Amino acid sequence: MYHADPADEGEPSSGFFYAFSIPAILTSILLLSCQEKNKKELVIRPVVVKDTAKPKETKPPPVAAKPKKKKKKIYLTFDDGPNKGTKNVLDIVQQEEVPVTFFIVGEHVFASPGQNQVWDSLKMAENIELCNHSYTHAHNRYDKFYQQPDSVVKDIKKTQQELLPETNIVRTPGRNTWRIDSLHFTDIKKSKAAVDSLQKAGFIVFGWDLEWHYDHKTLQVKSTADEMLAQVDSLFSKGKTKVKDNLVILAHDQVYHKSNDSMQLRDFIQKLKKKDNYELALVSSYPGIAKDMIDSVRAAPQ
Numbered sequence: 564m565y566h567a568d569p570a571d572e573g574e575p576s577s578g579f580f581y582a583f584s585i586p587a588i589l590t591s592i593l594l595l596s597c598q599e600k601n602k603k604e605l606v607i608r609p610v611v612v613k614d615t616a617k618p619k620e621t622k623p624p625p626v627a628a629k630p631k632k633k634k635k636k637i638y639l640t641f642d643d644g645p646n647k648g649t650k651n652v653l654d655i656v657q658q659e660e661v662p663v664t665f666f667i668v669g670e671h672v673f674a675s676p677g678q679n680q681v682w683d684s685l686k687m688a689e690n691i692e693l694c695n696h697s698y699t700h701a702h703n704r705y706d707k708f709y710q711q712p713d714s715v716v717k718d719i720k721k722t723q724q725e726l727l728p729e730t731n732i733v734r735t736p737g738r739n740t741w742r743i744d745s746l747h748f749t750d751i752k753k754s755k756a757a758v759d760s761l762q763k764a765g766f767i768v769f770g771w772d773l774e775w776h777y778d779h780k781t782l783q784v785k786s787t788a789d790e791m792l793a794q795v796d797s798l799f800s801k802g803k804t805k806v807k808d809n810l811v812i813l814a815h816d817q818v819y820h821k822s823n824d825s826m827q828l829r830d831f832i833q834k835l836k837k838k839d840n841y842e843l844a845l846v847s848s849y850p851g852i853a854k855d856m857i858d859s860v861r862a863a864p865q
């Protein structure tokens with residue numbers, strides 16, 4: 564009990580105890596009584612406060628807005644159309660509502676009424692871009708083609724004049740070459756002079772980072788959608804693209820003519836769409852291209 568046993572208080576003398584015991588007891592009683600009162604008040608007060616208190620604010624404290632994470636860009640490009648696979652590719656990308664770029668071979672547009680019809684569909688379609696992949700595709704004899712830079716420029720210009728006057732973006736047939744602003748790359752050095760000539764003539768030359776390979780005899784894809792996706796992840800994480808956080812994929816229209824292959828293409832696109840950190844884009848939005856396009860238009864003879 565509080566102060567009941569003086570022995571607990573250390574070493575008070577017995578005189579001290581007797582001199583002050585009665586007032587001390589009285590004080591103790593008073594204190595106890597006050598404490599009891601206080602205790603009661605302490606017990607009661609929170610109840611009263613609780614009853615009369617204003618309702619608690621439910622608004623959460625302000626949180627700083629998270630900066631939007633910049634997405635990595637993927638440029639899906641299809642070469643060599645219009646051909647038997649082009650319509651399938653166009654249907655899939657339109658249904659999936661993704662932007663893609665087609666690199667057109669000029670003479671394929673006039674090769675058959677069917678191909679001409681597909682060309683019309685391509686021109687009408689939205690959310691796609693049409694770029695130049697030469698007129699003859701070098702007749703698939705690349706070494707000979709690139710030996711004559713002037714002929715290469717002439718061949719590319721033919722497609723531009725007849726079919727694609729609004730673009731300067733070109734992909735060289737059979738060669739992975741780049742000429743965008745300060746980005747220069749030539750896979751097979753023998754074609755360097757010809758590709759330089761294209762740049763001098765005002766063209767932007769656009770290569771690729773990753774190819775979706777196919778068997779040239781059976782026209783079947785060599786990698787599944789999942790295998791392609793793993794390669795995309797790997798190239799990004801290892802920083803092995805020409806421009807950081809930008810990846811160009813080369814695919815070929817004719818491969819997606821058959822249902823199994825076009826199923827792989829659809830699967831690949833659907834899986835890319837589900838990835839939060841990636842977005843598909845048109846080649847004209849590739850870093851450095853807008854600047855080059857403006858410069859080329861300025862430099863173009865009237």
Ligand SMILES: [Zn+2]
Nearest residue numbers: 642643736737
């Ligand atoms: Zn090609």
